[in-house]
Amino acid sequence: MMTTIDAFLAAKGIYLLTLLLLSLGVAGVIVCNNYMKKLICMNVMQVAVIFFFLCLGQKDPGTIPVAMNEAVKAAEYINPLPHGLMLTAIVVSLGTTGVGLSLLLRIKEKYGTIEEDDLLKKQAQQARRDKKRRELHHPGDDE
Amino acid sequence: MRRAITIILLIVSITVPFIAFDVLPAIGDPASAPNTHVSDYYIEHAIEECNSPNMVTAVIVDYRAFDTMFETTVMFLAGLSVVIILANRPKSRIPAPASLKRLRDTSGNPVYRTVNKDVMISIIEPVILIYAMYVLFHGEISLGGGFQAGALIGMTYLLDIMVVGRKRPIFNLPKDNSAALAGIGPFIYALTGFISIIGGGLYLEYNKMPLPVHQAELHSLGITAVEIGVTIGVAGTIITILNALMERISFDDDND
Amino acid sequence: MTLILQAVLLIGLIGITIAIIFGRDLMTSVVIYCAFSFLTMLLYNIMGAPDVAFTEAVIGVISTVFFIIILRSIDRKTK
Numbered sequence: 001m002m003t004t005i006d007a008f009l010a011a012k013g014i015y016l017l018t019l020l021l022l023s024l025g026v027a028g029v030i031v032c033n034n035y036m037k038k039l040i041c042m043n044v045m046q047v048a049v050i051f052f053f054l055c056l057g058q059k060d061p062g063t064i065p066v067a068m069n070e071a072v073k074a075a076e077y078i079n080p081l082p083h084g085l086m087l088t089a090i091v092v093s094l095g096t097t098g099v100g101l102s103l104l105l106r107i108k109e110k111y112g113t114i115e116e117d118d119l120l121k122k123q124a125q126q127a128r129r130d131k132k133r134r135e136l137h138h139p140g141d142d143e
Numbered sequence: 144m145r146r147a148i149t150i151i152l153l154i155v156s157i158t159v160p161f162i163a164f165d166v167l168p169a170i171g172d173p174a175s176a177p178n179t180h181v182s183d184y185y186i187e188h189a190i191e192e193c194n195s196p197n198m199v200t201a202v203i204v205d206y207r208a209f210d211t212m213f214e215t216t217v218m219f220l221a222g223l224s225v226v227i228i229l230a231n232r233p234k235s236r237i238p239a240p241a242s243l244k245r246l247r248d249t250s251g252n253p254v255y256r257t258v259n260k261d262v263m264i265s266i267i268e269p270v271i272l273i274y275a276m277y278v279l280f281h282g283e284i285s286l287g288g289g290f291q292a293g294a295l296i297g298m299t300y301l302l303d304i305m306v307v308g309r310k311r312p313i314f315n316l317p318k319d320n321s322a323a324l325a326g327i328g329p330f331i332y333a334l335t336g337f338i339s340i341i342g343g344g345l346y347l348e349y350n351k352m353p354l355p356v357h358q359a360e361l362h363s364l365g366i367t368a369v370e371i372g373v374t375i376g377v378a379g380t381i382i383t384i385l386n387a388l389m390e391r392i393s394f395d396d397d398n399d
Numbered sequence: 400m401t402l403i404l405q406a407v408l409l410i411g412l413i414g415i416t417i418a419i420i421f422g423r424d425l426m427t428s429v430v431i432y433c434a435f436s437f438l439t440m441l442l443y444n445i446m447g448a449p450d451v452a453f454t455e456a457v458i459g460v461i462s463t464v465f466f467i468i469i470l471r472s473i474d475r476k477t478k
Contacts, residue, residue, distance in 0.1 A: 002403075009402040010171060012164045017409040019160060023153050024416045030149050034477045036425055036469070040432050043462070044416050047439050051409075054448055059178060060171035064447050066285065067189065067196040074183040075173055077198065078447045081182045084203035088214040090454050091290050091377060095221025097462055098384035101469050102228045105391055109233060114473060170402065199450045237472040286450050294457040301464055381461060385468075392471050 014055060022048040035107070035114045039100050046093050050086045057082040194362045195283035204288075204366050208347045211369075212336070215329045215376040222325045222380035226318055229387045236393040264306050271299050279374055283363065289370035293377025300382050304389065318386035325379025331372035335365060401445055408442045425475045433463045 025048060028041030057079035065080040108114055111122050168175035185202055193201040203211050272295075279292035300314075316324070336347040344351025349365035356364065415435045422428045436459030443452035 006400075006402055009406055010169050012161070013406060014170060014402065014409070015164050015167055016157070016161060017406060017413070019157055021409065021413055021416065023156055024413060024420075027149050027153050028416065028420045031146055032420060034425065036466070036473065037419065037422075037428055037477070040419055040428055040466070041416075043432070044419070044435070047412070047435075050451075051439075051442065054443065054446055054451065055170055056168065056175070056177045057182075058171050058446065059173045062173075062447065064449055065186070065198040067198065070190065072187050072190065074186045077186050079178050079182045080185065080198040080202050082177070083199045083448050083451055084207065086448075086451055087199070087203065087288075087290060087454055088211065090451070090458055091294070092214060092217055092221070094458050094462055095218050095380060095384075097465060098380075098388075099221055099224050099228070101388065101465055102225045102384075104469060105237070105388070105472075106228060106231075108237060108473065115477065197450075286453055288450070291453050291457060294454070294461065298457060298461060301461060305464070384465070388465065388468055392468060 015052075018048055018052050018055070021051075033116045035104055035116070039097060039104070042100075043093065043097065046089075050089060053082045053086055192362075193366070194359055195366065197283055197285065197287075200282050200288050200366070204369055205349070205362065208336075208369065211373065212329065212332050212347075215332055215373050218376050218380045219325050219329055222322050222383040225384050225387050226322050229391065233391070236391055264303065268299055268303060271295060271302075275299070279370060280367065282370055283366060289373030290377055292370075293374040294381065296374070296378040297381030297385075300378075301385060304385065316382060316386065318383055318390070321379055321382040321386060325376055325383055328372045328374070328376025328379060331375065332369055335368045335372070339365075404445055405442065408438060408445070412438055412442075423477065425470060425473065425477055429463065429466045429470060432466065433459070436460075436463065 022045055025041050025045035028044065029038050032038050032041065059075070059078055062076060062078040065077050065083065067077070104114060107119070111119055113119055113122070168177070172178070185206060186198055189198045189201040190196055193205040195201045195205070275292045275295035278287035278295065279289060282288035282292075339348045339350075339352050340346060342351040342353040347365075349362045350358075352361050352365060354361065354364065412435065415431055415438070418431055419428045419435070422431070436455065440452050440456045440459065443449075443455060
């Protein structure tokens, strides 16, 4: 029973769970109304992608990629190439989160809310008010 | 409406690739396509060519050093964009919302000295900084490297500014100065590449640096110099983002 | 055996994501995000990538504190 579960997980199961996590992250970005939850779900998507990369580099009888002794055989160590790429990806995602949060602060200062429906309503209101003011001062300017 | 469409797309996007998962390699297969070709060479020649038992460090700082240079530049650019976005001067900080004011404890002085807050921080912080230096210089031999050390230095600053407040932090860096400090990191990295051009090699080729040391030491020196650049870049960016965000928010124990 | 452990941790991560999406209070989402970061660090350790796990541990803490700093100026109730 354990070997059949192992065989199923190795072929398709873990990829399915990773895809489920990624889809939930994307659904969270679309469905959530609050901008801060969208940023958190963006980080969830990033974890799914990094896990997928690290999955591809595993070897069955392998140990961590630090050499134990001088004579090194390639079949005993896990592939270090995806680890290197993902290391920098994690650190860069910190910078991306920082930029997103600073944009969030500017939105809060200008509109006073960070829920998406209230934000769209306020933007529509301001657009209507600007259009009315422009027509009052310069009538017939659009033609 | 939006939620209904999202749920339908979710179910479709999970079930359709489930049929096509046979194309992907089985997990743990030593003969799959990503595990052959060039990573075998990196594993077997990491010690004799790069003088570092940690293969991940050998890959990111020696074999693929050009990519890491641009990753450090991207970190610096992220810090710079935070400074530029938050460059306007509002009349006051963003006030805390009304629901938080009810929770504030208005009896007694909120700023008080306890043993935990001010004394233990001055004992813990030097230990974390020494650990960051250890992680930086031992990156080749054991786990670690430049990115982790830079993040640890940033975490020290974060701890200090959270606990002690704005009165006397550990080093006084306004956000413009720390953005300039974060720029020194990629500069050191790029400078190390030019030294090997002087010796007659390619860019970032550590074998041909014209330094009067033994041949096996050149790689170690090159890797250490480059990792110092990465550390300064990452630490500077974290300090910049922290300072830029904390200038706009009003806290409980503010006196202004 | 490690594959079964990885699958169990992944199911935990999926449950945490559902809790983040359907939370009513923003502080709940941020604290659960800290637990999410911790579980991913355990996952990277089990898979044999301790360098990546070290980085994720440090960056997860800093990222969570960024979110908590912003939370001081934002209404915590959301629908």
